[in-house]
Amino acid sequence: MRALGRGSLRRRITIWLLVYAAALTLAVVAQGTVVIEYVERIVWRSLLTVELDHFVERHRLEPGYRVAGTPGLRVYASTDARDAAAMPEVLRGLDEGLHDDLRVGDTEVVALVRDYGGERYTLAMDIEQFSREESRFELLTLAAALAMLLLVSLSAALGVSYLLRPLSQLAGRIGALQPARGAAEITLERGAGSELTVIADAFNDFLRRNRQFVERETTFVNTASHELRTPIAVINGAAELGLQPGADPASMREQLERIRRSAREMDHLVTLLLALAKDPAKLARSNEPLALHVLLPQVVEDHRHLTVGKSLQLNLEPLPECEIHAPPGIVRAAIGNLLRNAIENSDQGVIDIALDRSGTVTIRDPGHGLSPEQISAIYLRMARGGGESGIGLDLIARLCDHFGWRLSLQSDAGRGTTAVLQLGAG
Known part of the structure; x- marks a missing residue:
């Protein structure tokens, strides 16, 4: 130093x-x-x-x-x-x-x-x-x-040294920080000067924003490396089957449909990950007027193919006119992931999708349901920003943090789950 x-x-x-x-x-x-x-x-x-x-x-x-x-x-x-x-x-x-x-x-x-x-x-x-x-x-x-x-010279030298000693000590604390060991933060003694408090608060705010940036980057890398493997594997497998000698046109078309669906899922996933990798303030500036009553039927139709092979129906209730301000791609991906989770956890019955004028999307599935302990565990994983909830709930929870949305889950074991996504709160 x-x-x-x-x-x-x-x-x-x-x-x-x-x-x-x-x-x-x-x-x-x-x-x-x-x-x-x-x-x-x-x-x-x-x-x-x-x-x-x-x-x-x-x-x-x-x-x-x-x-x-x-x-x-x-x-x-x-x-x-x-x-x-x-x-x-x-x-x-x-x-x-x-x-x-x-x-x-x-x-x-x-x-x-x-x-x-x-x-x-x-x-x-x-x-x-x-x-x-x-x-x-x-x-x-x-x-x-x-x-x-x-005498003034001696007093000035000693006085300046005494007055700048807290600043030197603060610089020493900053130099001794080890961000890799956990949530680093600058602490001051009681009675520290207001100037030092301003510097320490500004530096702690910088550390906090830097941690958030690193977390966003880490989430992007970890989730991308984990979640993109499945659609890539599906695309590779479908391509190999479609390119086999003697494959009939119907089989080739089926494999192409699988490739298209997987590519669409990858597009939605990348949209989510890129959104999470951006600064929340910068991301909020990409909002634009969005008609939810027009977008929601499109999302339902995009995911209807997931019900093939199941005794499962998607019921879209009458939609009132509803307009919010949000990035359309992000909203489509968030609702789509909730709907896909509902389909993947349900075997038969009807999944009801509803929308109210405040911008709240409700998805009720007849699936296996969750116990209170499981819901608590999901909320805990969402709060920590990780866990095994994968692309579904934890990423949607991060989007809610970015845009000020709210996600709540209500479920009874064996009776299905109700997911409520309040988009109009942001």
Whole structure:
């Protein structure tokens, strides 16, 4: 499992968190620097304005007044020859206003230039010590930002690892599944996150649909290999008899009839198997309007030849008009199999076939009948989708599951069986 590969989700989330943290840290530091610079200029302007106003007021009252008692503070008056000679070159020619980041020799100064009554004054203050303190503070801020970034990086790596651990465990459970050993399913601990529950439910639904697909394929292969042997054997036998030297036309026609009936049975069987091999939702889209009162007599006539050699009659009761939505071939095969089962399990008497307006087909045979235990066993085999009920009941039961039909059996031992197929329920 490549959980920690170059393209792993954990690595990508961690990298994006680090990029976000770095961008956020840079933005905070940049904003702090701008704010500090802005506040610094306001403070310098206010402080120097107060000092310069005080000096100008005193200088007017005392023309020879000089700033005293404030180290690093010097005022230059444009009308004073001594001041003009002593003014550093960097301060000459400055426009009116505040000027910082100036250097006089090895000293950083900030200067305020203002005009009072036509006379220009320049106030310069030594801020070298302040600049050194500011630089140390900036280094401390940078170190704190780097430490915070390192802490965020470590927290992101550990946090992402912790948050993705349930996902890794879920991936491990999926990897450890052994579908061949039975009905595999993903289980979660109590309190699992809603996201994991969604993933587990979706995967379990996929497993369920995959099992159904495999079951349909298995049913198709197993049933086809088993059930197609009989009609193929009949066709081969009839062909051999019909091709024997000296066979009379009547015998050849009889064998051809056997071949045709077997081919028709194979066609019905293949139709059923192909229907069961399809997805139920896709199969349901093949529905079309179907007149049952027209189709049912055709099905009865197709199976009347099975009564030859038996004291058995097929009685089709009066049919009301009835239309449903279903695939005609599937309906024909389902009803045909029920009717063939009734004929094969009856020796004499009358098989009644009835239809009501709701789309329910009822077939009553006078056959051997089934005991409650036998019916229960048939229903159990139908529920399991297998057993020895062959092409008859278990495949029809699967069709009912596909289309929402209902099949019920009522029987008494020695008194026949009644099969009720509700086609109008889908």
